[in-house]
Amino acid sequence: MAPLHVHHIHPQATLNRIHFYFYSAATIALIYRHFGIISFATPSTLLLLFADLILAFMWLLCQGFRWRPIVRREFPNLLPQAQLQALDVFICTADPFKEPPESVSSTTLSVMAFDYPTDQLSVYVSDDGGSELMLFALMEAAKFARYWLPFCRDNAVMERSPEAYFESSNGEGEAGEMKVMFEGLKERVESAVKRGYVDLSLVDTPEEKEIFMKWKNYTGRDHPSVIQILCESANDKDITGHQLPNLIYISREKRSGSPHHFKAGALNALLRVSEAMTNAPVLLTLDCDMHSNDPGSPKRALCYLVDPDLAPNLSYVQFPQRYRGINADDIYGGEIRRLFLISARGFDGLHGPNYVGTGCFFSRRSLYGPPPAVAVPTNYESKGCSLLRSEIVLQRARNALSCKYDRAQEWGSKIGFRYGSLVEDFNTGYKLHCEGWRSLLCNPDRPAFLGHAPKNLYDSLSQTRRWVVGLYEVAFSRYCPLFYGSIKASLLTGFCYMYFALWGVWCFPIIIYALLPQLALLYDKPLFPKVSDPL
Ligand SMILES: O=c1ccn([C@@H]2O[C@H](COP(=O)(O)OP(=O)(O)O[C@H]3O[C@H](CO)[C@@H](O)[C@H](O)[C@H]3O)[C@@H](O)[C@H]2O)c(=O)[nH]1
């Protein structure tokens, strides 16, 4: 059989290695000189020494990224139909006022419209805000999906998020009818958001009315488990008679005083509930603001996940985070190409790229413990779809959403997405690599997913602060990558994780180098040695 994927070492690797030797020699000479003049040290030379030591240490840590960068290509067209395993998609949302429900609907529709057998596809949306507005928006999405999915399929649309599609399409003919329908959806959802609740006049059937009546007693921070099956593959069909994928809304139980572990807690609830309902062997995690930009991406990921040589210890296939709507100059550096593209390619030559929280296809079993020493075939029993609405399945699912699991020892430490850091993605990927799993980067020319980067200074700074605090939580824990990671995974992997974990430390050399030379110039003090100076 023709291979489903190929890879090669990036040709720049040789140059990187030569550069490493020259740069090491120069760095050693610089540090040697610093210590040579330490007996005549002044505050400014000490500050420069401090900055240079940090820069040299960070430079050393990141050499793993440059040693063996890998470039991959996959051939999804060669993937046999029989290899298409069931796929559970997890979408996380947390706040209907910061994450507009109509955009969450659009993201959901973009994955429901994957180019994938609909009876193998289930989409779960976790709403940590516990908001009736989000449920309403998804109910609307479920109705619109009946028209949108056949439209995308018949017209081979690539941009399957209606919001993104109608931004670029002029909407003529059938597309025009779709646009009118989608505008209607947006209007209804926006009017509910403006009011802050779902007016019962917006809801069609008595069953739906009953759901929203019940909701009036809930608050975002205190409510029982909620689960609503909005589309059921076995029963619901689109307007051309094709099955729809499953679409399930959940809001896990929240009780004041009970820890909920933010997004990691939400993902673990999704993991348990999907196990109870559909139990697909492959999972995709997505942020609600990151829609699919290529309906073929599940097949791309499967090219790796079904490969018998890789599968025994392959935990996840990560697509890089890419963004739309970044202004031309990207003044807040929101694209972060080094983290998501360049370093990820370098990491791929070691244990594999770190998990970045979204656009990542997991093998389910990797979240339940280390890779088995002897490869055992995993026979996932995809649960019968017709059972989804049965009381026994619903009861099991509701139980899976209970907050008692977040108090239990194992969830978040040995199984599932890991707790203990604000950057649960970094922490989880790191721990999986330490357990012996590996990952790889899939970076097709057409971005598989597109999201939103912070667009103003305030959002950008608060995101950076959250990330830095989360990374320090890992760096200064007993799982410090420099020691634990270097021993459990490999020396270079440990170094690379440490490089990320110390992201906040960059501020010291940057501030020193941004201020000191200017001050020295103003006060006419020499800062750097002349070539003629003795060493
Ligand atoms: O209690 C929570 C908090 C957040 N979220 C969801 O988590 C996602 C990411 O949160 P966001 O506030 O958008 O964080 P960002 O900093 O923009 O996200 C980046 O950083 C996070 C932490 O490292 C990763 O989880 C994300 O995937 C990554 O895109 C969003 O979909 C939220 O709805 C929850 O479900 N529950």
Ligand SMILES: [Mn+2]
């Ligand atoms: Mn975000």
